[in-house]
Amino acid sequence: MSDGDTNETRDPGAMTWHVAEDDLRAYVRGELAAPMLWSADTHLMACAHCRAVLAEVSDPVPLDEGWERLDAELDVPRPGFLESMLVRAGVADHTARLLAATPVLRRSWLSALVAVLFCTVIATSSAGAPDSPALFLALAPLLPLAGVALSYGPVLDPTYEMAVVSPMHGFRLLMIRTVPVLATALALNGLATLALPSYGLRALAWLLPALALTSTGLALTPRLGPVLAPSLVGGTWIAVLLIAQGTTSEGTLAPYTVAGQSVAAAVAVLAAGLFYLRRDRFDSTSAHTPFAGFTGYTDGGAA
């Protein structure tokens, strides 16, 4: 391979051979095979003439592309734990990045959630309540509601104003954040339920109220705003429980009976429908107070 492809030079003091142009082209393309590759490597270190030819035959565009690729590799942000997990699970990298910016999915928030659940479970188990884990059932539905409320809106999202005027539909951003927050909160609640095995399925009575509260909170947000809506819904839940407590002398509180659970399911479905119908309202901030909500552009033209 080498003999026929090399050139002799007449200058005795200089190199005795030069790499053929075709080989240099192959070298640039990364297609030159060993052992010619090794000879060319060693030779290029010592021979200015061949380096000059190499520079000439190198197509500057692919070289630039090479640099750009390298630059891009160096730039690529190192995704955090959550983001890498999501990308590995098949979530598109841009969606994963939007999710990573969700404040309530940060470790500090998740730790707080786990701590609250842990204390509630301990308190519930040690209270020795005979029929149902009342404290746990009262609190568990509020956690997903709060998580969802805090995942989108001016309170915790510092880039809220920029997000609102971005072409990405507000509803889509809301869903990108809400679904994982809801899933996480429900999963943690589920794990906490496992820690109360003595109550059996009764300890799962938080699930339908949780869905009802969260979807009602979301459905009311366009009208009442991202602070008032969930606060009102949470307050109503506590009021319902207190009234039930006051009127039930013994046995299960109303929300945890079959009838109560059916009502919760119906509310969840209705509110979810309403929320979906109002999706275009999540498209601008309110003019009137920073926390009033999304009573802005109200046309329904978006697909």
Added chain:
Amino acid sequence: MSDLSSVPSAAPTVSAAGLTLRYGGTAALDDVSVRLGEGVTGLLGPNGAGKTTLLRVLATAVPPDKGAFTVLGNDPGTSAGRQEVRRALGYLPQAPGFHPDFSAFEFVDYVAILKELTDRTARHREVRRVLDAVALSDVRSKRIKKLSGGMRQRVALAAALVGDPGFLVLDEPTVGLDPEQRMRFRELIARAGEGRTVLLSTHQTEDVAMLCHRVIVMVRGRVRFEGTPAELTARAAGRVWSSTERDPGAWAGWRTGTGSFRNVGEPPEGADMVEPTLEDGYLLTLDGESSEVAPA
């Protein structure tokens, strides 16, 4: 929209007519009509004049109660038009928020995603381009919370520039910057104004004098003046004089670096008249008597 046709102009890129927005009882915007063209337009006015509200309305962050506007031919009153306006928009809010744990690169990347740049390679190339444009390439992997105020402001500008928007809305971007940072920032804005429409709200007449080819002065939710900086300066012609003591008859007066007093208002007989500046014109425009120029 009917009012817009009567406005004589060589192809404005942004036109607004009769914008009105009330907060409770007060009108933050009271029948505001403006036309913007390519280049940097300065928006001057005292606190509470409605500058930020006008910017937020034009940036589609909040809809007006009354009135209409178009941005690059799109009507944000419809969902599809609003989407187009937002695609063409770069917005730097008054107090831009950041995710503090993001690096400069990650933050601009995040905004690029919000602007629908989903192709990773193309998006990262664009992020590098805008960070380079604001001279932040060297600190792109630093966390935002570790950057100085001036650098953060440049990160926010880079985020506004991502996707090469045709309409750039900058709300007091030079506030809180030291004089040197302000100069650098002005250069960036001047460059950003080449070939696009920039609306720059500021309370510094210096920003306007150095950057803007047009200026709008707002007072109490209304437009008091709309024209070129030279026209604003010309309003003070023959109404600025110098004196050794404060002139009690002046509408406003202040001590200059030389120790003498600079007065604006109606000069007394034999006053020592001086060349007016943009600042003088602005001060006089804030005076109630100047409202006759407010365009309908």
